[in-house]
Amino acid sequence: MSLAQAQCEACRADAPKVSDEELAELIREIPDWNIEVRGDHMELERVYLFRNFRHALAFTNAVGAIAEEVGHHPALLTEWGKVTVTWWSHEMRGLHRNDFIMAARTDVLAASAEGRK
Numbered sequence: 001m002s003l004a005q006a007q008c009e010a011c012r013a014d015a016p017k018v019s020d021e022e023l024a025e026l027i028r029e030i031p032d033w034n035i036e037v038r039g040d041h042m043e044l045e046r047v048y049l050f051r052n053f054r055h056a057l058a059f060t061n062a063v064g065a066i067a068e069e070v071g072h073h074p075a076l077l078t079e080w081g082k083v084t085v086t087w088w089s090h091e092m093r094g095l096h097r098n099d100f101i102m103a104a105r106t107d108v109l110a111a112s113a114e115g116r117k
């Protein structure tokens with residue numbers, strides 16, 4: 001395992017989940033993200049719109065690249081003109097502070113992405 005992956009605390013089953021208080025604080029930093037409850041855990045989700053499939057795919061790959069850098073991976077659904085990004089920590093079945101950090105980094109990427117709608 002690379003050092004980048006070793007640093008991903010959220011990818012350990014016994015990592016701490018965010019408390020309700022922390023969640024309320026952290027979600028204020030990423031106001032365009034929704035919390036979805038899926039089965040037994042929460043996920044952070046946001047839809048980004050693009051002018052066409054090519055721009056959506058380029059953004060998908062950019063998000064994939066930052067995920068690989070840190071060894072923490074989102075679910076990515078690429079459609080024509082639309083990318084749905086979902087962050088959670090599957091090993092620990094819930095939200096870790098790291099998911100909020102990655103959501104914020106996804107917003108930074110989106111701010112300079114080409115072909116946003």
Ligand SMILES: C[C@H](O)[C@H](O)[C@H]1CNC2=NC(N)=NC(=O)C2=N1
Nearest residue numbers: 005011071072073088089090091
């Ligand atoms: C072994 C490897 O680091 C783990 O499977 C990582 C990979 N990427 C991951 N990404 C996310 N989002 N959650 C995880 O629990 C996770 N685990």
